[in-house]
Amino acid sequence: MSLVVSGISHHTTEVDLRERLAFSEARIPEALAVLREKFAGAGVVILSTCNRSEIYINHASESADLHHEIRQFISEWHEIDESEFTHGLYELEGKEAIGHLFRVASSLDSLVVGEGQILGQVHDGYIAAHQVQATDKIINSFFQKSFTVAKKIRTNTRISEGKVSISSVAVDLAVSIFMDLSGKTVLVIGSGEMGELTLKSLVEKGAENVIVVNRTKANAESLASQYNGEAVALSELDDHLYRADIVISSTGATGIVLDQEPVQSALKKRSQTPMVIIDIAVPRDVETAVNELDNVYLYDIDDLQKVADQNMDSRRDELDRCLEIIDEGVAQFHRWMQTLIAEPTIVSLSKELNAIRMRELDKTLSSLDHLTGTDKEEVEYLTKRIVNNILQKPMTQIKQEVHQEDHSTVLQLVRRLFGLKEST
Amino acid sequence: MAFYTPALAIIALLNGVAGVESLSEAPKQLEGYILVYFHIGMVFLAFSLFFVASLTSMAYVRKVGSLKNPGKNTVAKRFPSLELLDKNLFNLIKAGYPIFAITLMLGYFLAWNQREELGANWWIAPRIILALFMVIFYSASYHIRKKGLLRGPKLAYAVFYTFVFLFMAYVVIELMEKGGYGTGGSVS
Numbered sequence: 328m329s330l331v332v333s334g335i336s337h338h339t340t341e342v343d344l345r346e347r348l349a350f351s352e353a354r355i356p357e358a359l360a361v362l363r364e365k366f367a368g369a370g371v372v373i374l375s376t377c378n379r380s381e382i383y384i385n386h387a388s389e390s391a392d393l394h395h396e397i398r399q400f401i402s403e404w405h406e407i408d409e410s411e412f413t414h415g416l417y418e419l420e421g422k423e424a425i426g427h428l429f430r431v432a433s434s435l436d437s438l439v440v441g442e443g444q445i446l447g448q449v450h451d452g453y454i455a456a457h458q459v460q461a462t463d464k465i466i467n468s469f470f471q472k473s474f475t476v477a478k479k480i481r482t483n484t485r486i487s488e489g490k491v492s493i494s495s496v497a498v499d500l501a502v503s504i505f506m507d508l509s510g511k512t513v514l515v516i517g518s519g520e521m522g523e524l525t526l527k528s529l530v531e532k533g534a535e536n537v538i539v540v541n542r543t544k545a546n547a548e549s550l551a552s553q554y555n556g557e558a559v560a561l562s563e564l565d566d567h568l569y570r571a572d573i574v575i576s577s578t579g580a581t582g583i584v585l586d587q588e589p590v591q592s593a594l595k596k597r598s599q600t601p602m603v604i605i606d607i608a609v610p611r612d613v614e615t616a617v618n619e620l621d622n623v624y625l626y627d628i629d630d631l632q633k634v635a636d637q638n639m640d641s642r643r644d645e646l647d648r649c650l651e652i653i654d655e656g657v658a659q660f661h662r663w664m665q666t667l668i669a670e671p672t673i674v675s676l677s678k679e680l681n682a683i684r685m686r687e688l689d690k691t692l693s694s695l696d697h698l699t700g701t702d703k704e705e706v707e708y709l710t711k712r713i714v715n716n717i718l719q720k721p722m723t724q725i726k727q728e729v730h731q732e733d734h735s736t737v738l739q740l741v742r743r744l745f746g747l748k749e750s751t
Numbered sequence: 752m753a754f755y756t757p758a759l760a761i762i763a764l765l766n767g768v769a770g771v772e773s774l775s776e777a778p779k780q781l782e783g784y785i786l787v788y789f790h791i792g793m794v795f796l797a798f799s800l801f802f803v804a805s806l807t808s809m810a811y812v813r814k815v816g817s818l819k820n821p822g823k824n825t826v827a828k829r830f831p832s833l834e835l836l837d838k839n840l841f842n843l844i845k846a847g848y849p850i851f852a853i854t855l856m857l858g859y860f861l862a863w864n865q866r867e868e869l870g871a872n873w874w875i876a877p878r879i880i881l882a883l884f885m886v887i888f889y890s891a892s893y894h895i896r897k898k899g900l901l902r903g904p905k906l907a908y909a910v911f912y913t914f915v916f917l918f919m920a921y922v923v924i925e926l927m928e929k930g931g932y933g934t935g936g937s938v939s
Binding site: 500502503504505506507597598599600601618621622624626630631633634637 | 814818819821822828831832833834835838898899900901902903904905
């Protein structure tokens, strides 16, 4: 029995090859069916995201054969010569394959370490396979365990703490200042893409009022209408600035758009209530002296990038703890898989002894006609208990033996001693 | 709440020790007055609120520092939001200064009744002058902030340093044994 994974990711290939080897969501069931036909009785999952395409298989064949067959399948399915992708293909088996999925699900293998999206993608990949009955007992437990490990990592470490994108860092800083964004007013100057993204994140976090300022009022209106906001011309900025708790500036202007004086008078009008100014424009829109004012918190693109880098560094610092959790999970799952090796022997042994029990019980009961129905049940129950007691210690011992290197000798010996048929 | 746990533990300890000590040190002339217990209890309650307010003000200042320099990795990053610290700070003062004002008036009432025994100059005892200053300062800081005249780190600094000054002044007065009320002669 082999558990293997073959795949490519952003670590091993360029985007153009990843694009060619990606499985479209609509065709995944078809691909699973082809693989199931190729490997009868196998458990199969295909995981395909923008950063990776992977095939997980559990099958009775040797792992080398499985890898070879998967390579052929990839080549045929994507109509691409093997030589074009084998350089970036990783082929893992056993503990390495287990550890790989656990790292992927925990987003330790992601482009942005600690991001939360990958767990959902792994889950979707597994569900897609499960729905078409392409999974087996081991694959089911394998993926379930990967979700458990990933959740444990997210709960027990700080791998997903601290935002690493510019817009989410800006939102985090705003949340560090304001207890709650509900009821807060966001004023957006300009219509840069990053500004819109930050506005969207702030609104998602609860900011309710939106004012869009643009050189011309007409340009401001289209963005404002998306958020039920208010459009204002740039010339009227000073009149509306005091209403803003959060200002996002992302214009294409070459000079300063907002200097210290209007901010100071806005602060007076708003009784010195704190104001956050996020200047994402390059060159900067807001005069740096604005940050010298009390109750004003000005962040430019460099500040935000610094925080994002710092958060990424602290995520990396957590890697050792995450890997410990993964190693522990791999050991547990591998141990569980090993116990499955003994299952056919244990089942055969139990069947054999129970067959003997039933045979002898029938013989004995047929000569004891005087016994009542209840007495016969008692005798049958007695034989069951005797067999179960006899089996208990050997079963425990067999389960322990499978973790030893020479476990196949022990299993063969048990089979020979009790005359059990070869396992299937 | 977790943020305030250490401060509350310190208050419980100080009140446990100093509160009982103060009760035993109340002027002999006021023995038997039940209002004395209220007076001292409220003084300690107000002090506790001001103590927590001063810690909150320091946390506020540290938080401002970390927000002004977001690249620096500081403990203050883990503090509650600035708005919450500000709200807590002024709620503590809002609760503390009326309690202190009421207990001060109660103290005056007690002292006036016993002015014969306490001496003519009881009202200029250093402890009372400091208490007056305290009520004026906290009441002013609360109303200034409420009106929006001053808000933010400057006011937070003022709250912190004033508490430190008042606390040190009380310690010095007690050490110099100048805290008693009977610093003057009797009313003639």
